[in-house]
Amino acid sequence: MSHIENKGINPLPLSVGEIYDHNTDNQFGTGYGHTELAIYPFPKIYHRATLKEQQLRDEELAAAKADNWYNYDLIPGAVVHGNVAADQVNNNRLWTLRGSKDNRQAFAKEDQFGRDDSDPGDSGVDIYESLFYYFDRNWELWASNTEALNNINRLLSVVTENLTDGGGPFFFRVNPLDPVLTLAPATKAKSVDTLDYYPPLPARYPKQPFDSEFRDDDVIGWTQVAHSSPFTRIKPFTKHQANFKVNNDIFRRTADFKNDDINQAMAEGRTFIVDYKEYHQFNIRPPAENSAGGRFYTPIALFAVPRKGGALKLIAIQSTQHTPANQTERAAWKESNQQDPERPLSDIMTPTDDYWSWQMAKSLFMSMYAMSSVVDHLSMHVYIAPIAISFYRNISTQHPLRALLEPHLMELITNNHAGIFSDSGTQDPNTYGRTDQGLLTGMMDKVSGWTGKTFLDAVVERSSFYHFVDQSTPLDRSGPNAFSAIADFPLYDDDNLFPIIKKWAGNYLAEYYRSDDDVRADHELQLFAAETANEGRVNGFPAAINSISELVDMAARVIYWMSVNHALEATLGCSKLAPISYWSDRVPRNDEVKSEEDWLNINPPINVGLGVFCVSRFFVDLPYDWYRSLGRFPDGHFMHDQRIYRHLKRFQQELFIADTQIQKKNLSRRWGYGMKRPATLTCSPWN
Template sequence: MSDNKIEELQSLLNVPDPNATPASSDAQTRFLFGSAQCHKGTGVLADILNALPPGGLGGNEKAASPYPPVSLPQYDFNTSAQRAYALSKARKENTFEYLKLPGAVVHGNIQCEDVANANEWRYRGGLDEQEYNFNVNDADTNFAGVRLFEGTVAYLEKHFWSIVLSPDIAAKFINLLTVVYSELADGRPERITFEIMDPILLTFPHRKCNTVDELDFYPTFCTDHPKYEERIKQWPKAPYDGDFRFDDLIGWLVTAAPTPVFNYFKPYTQHMSKFPITNNHFRRVQGFESDNLDQAMAEGRLFILDFADFHDETVAARNFDNFGARLHAGICLFAIPANGTGLKTIAIQPTQTPQPGGFWNDIGWFFLGMFGYGDQKHPPSKIITAGDNYWAWQMAKNCITTMTSMAGVIDHLSTHVYLGPIPVAYFRNITEYHPLRPLLDTHLMALVTNNHIGIFEEVGTSGLPNGEGYEYTYGNPYNGLLTGAIQRLSGFSSTTFVNATLRRKNHYHFFEHSTPIDRMADPVLAQLDEYPQHDDNGLAPIINEWVDGYLRLYYHSDQDVKDDTELQGFLYETTHYGNVRGFPDHADTLDELIDIVSRIIYWMSVNHAFGSMVSFMKLSALGVYRDHPIDPHFGYSERDWLNICPPMNVGAGLFMFSRIFTDLPDDWHRSLGKYPKGQFKHDPNVYPLLDVFQQQLQALDDEIREKNSRRRWAYDLRMPSTITVSPWN
């Protein structure tokens, strides 16, 4: 090893001499990196990556013993003693904790056996069991998961000149590789994914991107990449990647929402003093020059996206660890043209506070444009329309889409926190001898562990005495994998983010938010030609039919439900100890039980889905990098728009980090309808019911794919093949 680390890495990478002739440098670059527009995966950096042992997101699974024959507790005459012991043990080891995250209930013993066993995909018996599982084998030993570090190398290769030739990049990149190899040396390859963010922030240049292409962090593998087919499907681009400037896209994003519980989009039925939209604004937009605002409202043709729910949080104390990002709780108006059906984006007010008119207010606006918002608690903004300055309008759209993206992240984590007490009560009361365990275990997989890692700072030591790896304890709830990342990568502080998550968690109701909306029953919503968030959701009856058939194998009367002490304990504790809003504390009939269990599965899968919008840096970074108001008539340029987008290092860090949460590594990989091999080996009567369940899901998936083939932009949030079976991500 050379003493000069910079020269060492330059030699390793064959970095061109900045003083060399252009032809010489170009030749060297082509030799090392191939086409400047494509990551071939065959250069020196790729060799470093490929030398790492397999390990990545979603690649772990373990074998487990088959379930014992299951029965209701009142009919268990063979294993009642073992069952009683298991129940006693579970109630001691699984505890509700109320103080670690004030305002929420979390599992009090992350180290316990039940949590550990539920942390990974576990197949039971051999791999030749009866589950068809859509021909996707989640126990394939050749599948190592999505290797997120590969995306970092791909981007580095693609933008070689603007990154590698920066003065201190060599020393920075050595630090990045040091982090990767230190995790391997510690025997924790899975942590490479989790701990790569800060090294990326330090390695990539902290400067604004100079082109749209530099905001594109997706790997662009060439077809001669040695594993092209395997890799390219793990990095799918947003379906609207080439249309991100198209105005109608914003309307699409709120009707094809990034999370299933997203509900900030409403009909606009009365004027709001905080949003002084006028006919003058309305008629600036192409297609509405002769329309009338009040008439359109009376006809139910206006809709509003209002992030007032986040107003106090977006104007909270600035987060100075976030490279200067802001988030605005904006307002966006949409309209359907007269005699039309498509949703058009009309006007955006980036904040909740309008800029009043008048001489002195105009003077104040002038100084805001010069000196910025500073620490104003309620920064004002003007309404900007699609008919105003082009780049002002593009900047205003980013103000809305970044908040849309953050609201999706908050919705996602808040469902995790809302659902978190359910597995605590479940493990405490439902033994492995109960028929609910084979049905629900997979749907609860990894929820406790992922909640813990996402929220709490990891405190502990590696290399436990038993040699089983890393010990997790409860650290700072504002510095976990997700809560800590928000501090660095968004316009929220981690405290603001956690507080928003806890507030949003309290919004949910177990029955209300697991009941699909029939939007065609609402004459206003029925006007929209498409509303994919609702139109594609055919999952509730399919899940209900599967649960109905399964539970009737074991429950033969309403009395069986009433006498099931384990079930009743589970329901009671979830409600009264877990504080899960709207969850029933008992069940008296089999129909009630079928409905409850169906909704548990719906919450853990359908209501946990998450779109990849947060990975789309051209629109959806978790913050706007602008401290000044946007004037609808100022002569902005594309450079001004690029300046509100994230710096290169922040964009790269957010993109790579967000892939942990947004994508399955393959269609039908641990998706809704999938169960590990051998999950129902103990009872062959289940398999005919499972076959029907999977066939119905496949048919719905095919139907949505056919719809998507006719749409301008595909929507996959309601496709069974891309919905995780549990909150494992």
């Protein structure tokens, strides 16, 4: 996460969700700019409104239903917004200040963190800044690249074609990745230093705490419990798997377990597994024609906690879902190196195998880790998007939920459209549904072994995993649990936010609902719940809400999904640890001796690695702490009802305390973890 103001200049207006807004102060980026709308009306539930107010609400929602609808046909398996150009979508694409500047100065009390993120000088992303710093440090790579001038001509041709083919300057078929892929050398790194794409700007581009120790095996264990998305794949290993034949010989090769027993460790709850088997169906598909060797494999890894306790240790990695069934198959595979495309084979690798082969196995494992985290992030976008559609259709401007939840839906529909479903970054509804050309899906066949279609299919498939309650109820680690043997599990141990969010939602809603009867009589609320669950198909969302406690729970979980469950840690920036794709069709083997050059060659070419680093800023960049974060609301947002400010102040104070506690905890950890810090959780899926 970045933590100070970023005033760099972006060469091209390639933002997700802001390109078409002509009221922003600056259009060259994502996550900044703002707009202004009138103050909210004083909130009332429908049956407490006047007849005139009820009539206006009915008319407002009739128009909203005509303007916003569910589409089930564009993306099989996903429910998407059928009209991305709807007014409600456009009015909630940016940080929206309420009322006039004079009103805000006189009455607004939203800012408790000393931040002014309506300042047009504050920018969220400068995605190309790293390219120029990298060139400055590694100019000889360009000097030795005979294609440099041709690359510049190619880029100019792409831009010219874009401007003359169907849309003008705001219709970008050129992907944000293209300038980097074109201008940077498409050669393999010659040293680990040339895999470091971070510019020397530690405040804006802080490296992961483990960056200088990325070869340490313990880093791999740490990234499973300090996960880069809220949905870690690590599970207790309680039963041997037929396709992953680990035994005591393998278990005891790691120093901390030389006198241990794998079955006893399993019985004591000290063994854990990460198995990416859900991605096998996608990894065996033919790669993109221009992937130049990039692949994903479907690894399995074993981890364990020593008898004496301590950090989670990496025991073994198997690069695919299968090892040879017998010696005959093993001999045939190793002599010919030919793989069955549907059932690729691999060895089980351990830290005692050849050093560089082991480093290659870790890179292969972490490449799937990185892609899985991106899939998590975008599949969550797909899962929660129907909540916004239903909200726009059923919750009127005067409804109490409008001011409470609307900022948490900011840019969700727009970013889904531009990033995943569309062939451009525009608001043009005619581009909706070109499923393999989004700003993000369109990148995949350029930088990985997946095509855009494979990536989209994986995202939609993963979106069916989520449940509205199950994945918004953090694991309680205060008592015995499946991970009790792991002393520090930051993904869960740092997540104390749901009770704070629920308290805020309860205090807010108590100003408007007097009894459970008020909840049951609120037909706008009931239609919102029913549509979200049924037409929106949001798994686990309550189809009816019968009490104040159920209402508070629902509202708190919406906020949690849009902020805490939207988090993504910047592991992608450490490409030498977690590259996008394993750049070889030959997996590591335990009977070979490899070199550092072999390891460098399984990393992506420099232009791909640098391009991924630059574009990953869309996901994780913030200019500073508390920038449009959880707990932040635009100036003037609640000045229509001054009673709310006392609750808001308490909410923000509790978030600040929670954030301070995490920072204090990080001081005693070998490596810090920031993903569950309120200060760096965005308030909505705007990135």
